[in-house]
Amino acid sequence: MADINMSSVAKHFDGAVALSSVTARVRDGEFVALLGPSGCGKSTLLRLLAGFEAPTQGAISIGNREVANAATGRAVPPEARNIGFVFQSYALWPHMTVRRNVSYPLEVRGLPKAAQAQQTEAALETTGLTQYGERMPSELSGGQRQRVALARCLVSDPDAVLLDEPLANLDVALRASMQTVFSDFHARTGATMIYVTHDQAEAMAMADRIAVMSEGKIAQFDTPEALYNRPRSRFVAGFVGDGTVLPIDALSHGPKETKAHFGGTQVAVHTDAEAPNLICLRPENITICESGDLRARVARSTYLGGRYRLNLQTPNGDLLLAETRERFTEGAQLGLSLSAPWAFSEA
Structure with missing residues (x-):
């Protein structure tokens, strides 16, 4: 297995910027998810790592070997990078058995028959x-076909495994079970894995770290917990998890806590910024309480199975999200108590 390093990597298509100066390191044995909306550049980045595309600028290294460099023109072809790639469409040979599909990469490499059989059986057993x-x-x-694609990827003992939205074609229940398959696969093999998805639940469930992408750039590269609890931008705060980002009108600093003033109320916040100007209010920061910090009207109540999601509107027009086990009708006036949201700074 190997580290993957990207240095100022960019990709342009006919003058349009698909990827803009990405610099990041994926550590040996790490499971990293590339998360973002359609068109943010995550699949383009994966194809650059695989060698299906060449960068317009910047360099890529896998382990101690540079595999792409726009300045020197170096471009190691995909088959020489020792990278496993799992496609969304599985890309299986329909006329070959499962065993032959898995062993085919070894046939192409010309391995002896005995070695082919041994490595193929090991890959089938692992999956x-x-x-x-x-x-x-x-x-x-569909889930079994995806495991065949994973076994075919594993059989060559790759330095890294790249997965391009591999669960997008599966139903909800099967996607959940396949998440366990991928997580178990990573735990058993210790493979360096990069997983592209637009589904934050997938990324949060499986990845050691997540690179949240927007407009061809990495907005924040962090652990799932840090992305949820300590977003560094309005985009990340809004894209990862439910919640509301609100501007801070003023700050007051006490000996033990910092309070943010917004929308006619104030709340103690946790922050590491010197002068935060935004707060991120998650549902767990909001408690329904008659003697609360502010009042809000229920704009919508959605049953989620065992709990309700409330879309709330404050008197000054701010929209908040809360969750409760109690049902409230639309139009009901509620008191809200706020507890320690995250405050951050964005230019």
């Missing part, structure tokens, strides 16, 4: 496919 070895892809479920 729980031993009993399906003689089946055709058309005889498998």
Whole structure:
């Protein structure tokens, strides 16, 4: 396995900027998710790492080897990078059995038959496919086909595994079970993995760290907990998790706490910024309480199974999200108590 380093990597298509000066390091054995909306550059970055595209500027290294450098023209082809790639569409050979699909990369490399058989059986066992070895892809479920794609990727003992929205074609229940398969695969193999998704629940459930992307740049590269609890920008605060970002009107600093004043009320905040100008209010920061800090009207109540999500509107027009086990009708007036939201600074 290997570190992956990107230095000022950019990609332009016919003058349009798809990726803009990305610098990041993925540590050896780390599971990293690239998360963001459609068109943010995450798949482009993955294709640059795989060698399917060449960077317009910058350099990429895998382990101790530079595999791409726009300045020198270096571009190691995909088959020479020792990278495993799992496609969204599985990309299985329909006329080959599961075992042959998995062993095919070894055939192309010209490994001896005995080595091919040994490595193929090990890959099938690791992905729980031993009993399906003689089946055709058309005889498998979507989750089983995805495991075949994973086994085919694993069989070559790659330095890193790249996954491009591999669960997008599966139903909700199967996606949840396949998340466990990918997490277990990572735990067993210790592979360096980079996983592209637009689904934050997938990223939060599996990744050690998440690179949140927007407009061709990495907005924040951090642990799931830090992205949720300590976002560094309005975009990240709004994209990761539910909540509301509100401007701070003024700050007051006491000996033990800092209070943010906004919308006619104030609340003690936690922050590491000298002069934060925004707060991120998550549902867990809001408690329904008659003797609360402010009043709000229920604009919408949505049942989520065991709890309700409330869209609330304050007298000055701010929109907040809260969750409760009690049902409230639309139009109900509620008192809200606020507790320690995150405050951050953005230019």
